[in-house]
Amino acid sequence: MKKKIPHRLYLSEDQLPKQWYNLRADMKELPDPMLNPANFQPATAEELYAVFCNELAHQELDNTTRYFDIPEEIQEFYKMYRPSPLIRAYHLEKALGTPAKIYYKYEGNNTSGSHKLNSAVAQAYYAKKQGLSGLTTETGAGQWGTALAEACSYFNLPLIVYMVKVSYEQKPFRKSVMQTFDAQIIPSPSNTTNVGRKILEQNPNTGGSLGCAISEAVEKAVSTPGYRYVLGSVLNQVLLHQSVIGLESKTALEMLDEYPDIVIGCAGGGSNLGGLIAPFMQDKLLGKASPRIIAVEPASCPSLTRGKYAYDFCDTGKVTPLAKMYTLGCGFIPSPNHAGGLRYHGMSPVLSKLYHDGYMEAVAVEQTKVFEAAVLFAKQETILPAPESAHAIRGAIDEALKCKETGEAKTILFGLTGTGYFDMTAYNSYLEQTMTDFIPSDEDLQKAFSQLPKIPGIQ
């Protein structure tokens, strides 16, 4: 007999993951190693200690440990807001008239408003355990900064957040939330770092970029005693922590006797996508199942679909190690009319490698189509999605509409990473029809690619 599938399924507290899953341990070929830009040699743990706290540096480089125990203290924190629900989108399905079964994993049910808290609490915990004096980070739309502020406040750890200046100005309430959690917020570029001062000299009116804010946060960390830098996406350690999303999703689907034909996630730096797909990608790597896995990215910042697979800096100021990834070039800044988030020039090296090796697909979507999906979803499912998350909604709707054409009752799982309460300016511009789309020209991209670093013997 077919199980009755509830609208929302919550795992019990006992069913919460007690280990993170490290996708690298099951990859046939590993991503190329991070390189030290000074000598183009693979970065060592010791070299990373200057930037990251020790345990996180080890997690970053560990390609073999399949499962990492989640420390008790982090499990305790997770229990405050996890499990996140796995939701059957009955109302959206009905509105679309699709035979597809659509599920989504909803990560917006905490003050930070997104999945970012899953890694933030881990990174703050390890920093506190090491006895650090504080942390620095950057934030764009503000989800990561909010999550980290919340985690640092919980562990009584000082935090300095470099917030992309245009967001700092456009999202005063985001800033207020971080300040509620005692974080110090600095608009980037700023005159608190060498790299910031240099960028301001060259372009005094710049609204900043995520890449530039990263440079400032890294410089601040390495130049302040007892401080380290933390990052909310891209890194291997972040994907490791975010695997709780996928692990919970898989357990919940198993309880419903379901397995996804398609897994869909939005893709900026890859933190949610990598976490959501982790156990399904494991099945694929081990030949146990063959779900389609689709990354959805903005057409205005199309790193997977139009980027180069090459070594590049993770930041604009070129102070970070080099990572092999799909990149638009570390100088690439999306058009100012882009309101939809996911504006990072690169992509997680793990996801880049999997995409390069054919384990994953990618599509790029325009932002008016993304907000169209967001509004339809909000009206049907009582959740106002973040613009980032709405990329995955767009992808899921498009696949569900294909099912409508073919009559196939496919099972679709997508990640709903967060809520859009701080993105109403973008919603406004969509509702008032002043939102426009922008697709970078081939010439623009070639120009950005031409600045990729030259590495003797490699590229």
Added chain:
Amino acid sequence: MKKKIPHRLYLSEDQLPKQWYNLRADMKELPDPMLNPANFQPATAEELYAVFCNELAHQELDNTTRYFDIPEEIQEFYKMYRPSPLIRAYHLEKALGTPAKIYYKYEGNNTSGSHKLNSAVAQAYYAKKQGLSGLTTETGAGQWGTALAEACSYFNLPLIVYMVKVSYEQKPFRKSVMQTFDAQIIPSPSNTTNVGRKILEQNPNTGGSLGCAISEAVEKAVSTPGYRYVLGSVLNQVLLHQSVIGLESKTALEMLDEYPDIVIGCAGGGSNLGGLIAPFMQDKLLGKASPRIIAVEPASCPSLTRGKYAYDFCDTGKVTPLAKMYTLGCGFIPSPNHAGGLRYHGMSPVLSKLYHDGYMEAVAVEQTKVFEAAVLFAKQETILPAPESAHAIRGAIDEALKCKETGEAKTILFGLTGTGYFDMTAYNSYLEQTMTDFIPSDEDLQKAFSQLPKIPGIQ
């Protein structure tokens, strides 16, 4: 053996209430009836039909039916965002160092950001079923307007929202959310109604009030063919719908072998408080248990603790029926420095009667103390509370601290009605220490009381 109590308990979909509970059916003495202001006679269903849709008028007047079946379509909608979790505040308890066990029922997990959706979907459903052309309502802080916009959008029912002008101007993003759900938003007072024009003539620069917005919404409804008016609090029908909060809470506590010694809710018009306490008050009325029940209201709008128990209008413009309730007078407007919500001059007649008869306690708290509690709670429990909800947090913390003094391990349940994402201006003023407290003087209140309606033979 003592059960292990998880941080979050979710009922299964099967355990969701299938009936609402009508507290009036178990009251020893009923609240005095609503009066028609034209003849001071009890309002009849037929008289209410002009304002409310028929089914809701019946619910309003039905003092005997103990349980109302929740229509299938409303149950379907509830399943999208319910059950709401019952959360054990382990981290808050630890931070307070209290032996008390603190539970809270969290209603903020939907786009409207609050419990208001529980009644909004019911009211929109009955209006649609009756074939109405549209609805009007008012909103202050915006939670009710958002909830109703969401519900009306789901049922494809046009909605006009009169939004208190000061909120309209201070909360542009609240407005945007309602517009996302296709609602028409009019700042109140406006020149779209007689009562609005009259108020504007007398006081062109007024920021409006909830009482005034109610007057406009009622006038608009009765003067527009096929429209009816709906209200998010105060009314008996609203308390009926909100009983899902208490019913779910009680079932969840029973699963944990727990029963509250104290039940605490914030009190504005009484929608959340009345819903949360319903089944516990039933136990008290039937002599089965004797929990303390505490309403927490703002010191700047203290209807229960300093108001008069008298017949009064529900609105400033004096177009509604008269209700017997604790009231500060329908002309009372809280000090403009009041940022904490719960600014209604009156209180649910059902709750007023229960308070008058000694079944419920009430305390008034100052807003700086409320925000202090809100920030402490946010840091410990990963939820940024709405200022309204934070009144209940304040009440719960105060009771937990008393337990710390006495060493008693009392079980406290409070209602966390919603999130504060649209209240960051208020949080800012608290963080920047520009927030002040205000307590109306006895003279102010006497002046407001002097305008209570004179009713021959009654008051």
